[in-house]
Amino acid sequence: MATEASRVAGIGNRRVLVVVVIAAAVAAAAVVGVTLLQTHGERTAVPGSVTKPRAGRPPVFFDFGVRADREAQDLSRAAELLNAKHVAAARTIFARYHSVQARIGLAFADWPGSGLDALKTLVADNPNSPVAEFELGWALYWSGRTADAVATWKRVDTHFPDSP
Numbered sequence: 047m048a049t050e051a052s053r054v055a056g057i058g059n060r061r062v063l064v065v066v067v068i069a070a071a072v073a074a075a076a077v078v079g080v081t082l083l084q085t086h087g088e089r090t091a092v093p094g095s096v097t098k099p100r101a102g103r104p105p106v107f108f109d110f111g112v113r114a115d116r117e118a119q120d121l122s123r124a125a126e127l128l129n130a131k132h133v134a135a136a137r138t139i140f141a142r143y144h145s146v147q148a149r150i151g152l153a154f155a156d157w158p159g160s161g162l163d164a165l166k167t168l169v170a171d172n173p174n175s176p177v178a179e180f181e182l183g184w185a186l187y188w189s190g191r192t193a194d195a196v197a198t199w200k201r202v203d204t205h206f207p208d209s210p
Contacts, residue, residue: 097190103157104188105129108147108177121147128155146172150181162189176206 106125110118124139133155140151146168153164165182172178179202187195 097192099158099190100188103128103154103161104181104184106151106154106181110147117143117145117148121145121151124151146175146178150178153185154181157185157188161185176202179206 106128108118108121108125110122120139121143124136127133127139128136128151137152137155140148140155142148149168150165153161153168155161156164162185165178165185169175169178169182179198183195183198183202186192186198
């Protein structure tokens with residue numbers, strides 16, 4: 047009689063186990079289903095916000111306005127050289143100066159290597175420099191981070207509305 051009772055108890059335990067497993071599977075399926083229905087197939091990143099990095103190096107253009115001093119002339123010439131892929135000659139000129147524009151030129155001369163990090167540091171060191179922030183936008187864009195580039199350019203437009 048004791049063996050019959052333990053056999054019946056074992057069958058009851060198996061039934062409970064099967065019911066619990068089925069209930070857990072149904073609950074898990076319900077959670078996954080509700081999650082999928084709520085997202086409507088949405089993604090966390092906007093399409094096009096991140097792309098493949100662009101080939102080459104970003105273009106460098108400096109607008110010195112009415113400045114006609116030697117540094118402005120040299121840095122404009124170095125930017126032209128860099129855009130024409132004469133990196134070593136451009137780097138030599140940029141290295142002569144310590145201005146924000148010269149440091150931007152050096153960062154782009156080191157592209158892709160440490161260029162983006164150098165520009166991020168430059169912006170952090172010069173938070174009131176619209177040219178540093180604007181050029182960081184180009185670096186982000188060239189790195190394939192389109193949404194970050196657009197956000198950076200909007201920040202320049204908002205915080206520095208009088209800048210060219």
